[in-house]
Amino acid sequence: MYEGVIQDLIDELGRLPGVGPKGAQRIAFHLLAADPADVRRLADVLIEVKAKARFCVVCGNVSEEETCRICADPRRDPALICVVEESKDVVAIERTREFRGRYHVLGGAISPLEGIGPEQLRIRELIARLNDDTVTEIILATDPNIEGDATAAYLTRMLRPMGLQVTRLASGLPVGGDLEYADEVTLGRAFAGRRNAGD
């Protein structure tokens, strides 16, 4: 046990996800030795983020304004909505520069084990966005795992009867990967999704 406030800091840091007791101690000693202005900046940004950050009223992405930058951008194609689980998925897709439509952040995936059903996700808000026939295609970009697949299947069953094109991101061998080391499920999907060579 350290004295008073030093132990308090280690305790608080140890509550953060992915930071164990050793990591918390290491960060605490780093901060003890750091420039006070740097530590002040971290403290300020913590306060500021709680004051400013919220969720876009349209898509549910994390944002500083009522409407996020992507939803507010008139150059983004309003006919395409890419459905993702989390805000970090938006960032990952934006990094590819492949997609010029808009997003919808569900806030998770269907997971009976964790007690998350469709009603805990932002599905009602997604349906509300489809009222005026602007949207023509929904791209399901949930994670390629059991929960993501279940969520995609649920949304497909719900959206197809509405006359929308519903697509799912391709699953298969990662580019730059080694076939030999691919797990069997990925390899199986790569077979199932095989295309004519040269396409």
Place this chain on the structure above:
Amino acid sequence: MYEGVIQDLIDELGRLPGVGPKGAQRIAFHLLAADPADVRRLADVLIEVKAKARFCVVCGNVSEEETCRICADPRRDPALICVVEESKDVVAIERTREFRGRYHVLGGAISPLEGIGPEQLRIRELIARLNDDTVTEIILATDPNIEGDATAAYLTRMLRPMGLQVTRLASGLPVGGDLEYADEVTLGRAFAGRRNAGD
């Protein structure tokens, strides 16, 4: 890239030791979803630790007062000084409840590669503590690695001529460990330090 303050938070968190970009993003989203009071507490303790934490004027251990709790405790034997590299070593040794003397924190170990020589460590302060013949034994508890051993050797050469008993923590097989998996240096030290069975 996230919007404004959210990216600022991820950047600040990513500067902490042991927190990579993914970890920073994970912590940021955890904080976004956390109770504002919890985030406030973390921010407050960051400010407080920089205002309050300092180093004990006697032993160099991290402290809230001019003199740390251990140096200020009259029940601690002033004849024994255990020399360690860092404050976290004090905490580790205190946890054993084996040692009832006092400490001296060097603030590192001799490392020519990192440009740390004896003059960068709190060795002068250690010598100053030996002036009045109160101290009879110095226990060298630097890390059992190249830098720690070099530091212990340097201190031994300096302290032995002063008529002090100078000891070094035993090095050998960790308790509960598996001989088969011990590295060769540890195993070699365990041989060199072997004692009569039953002692």
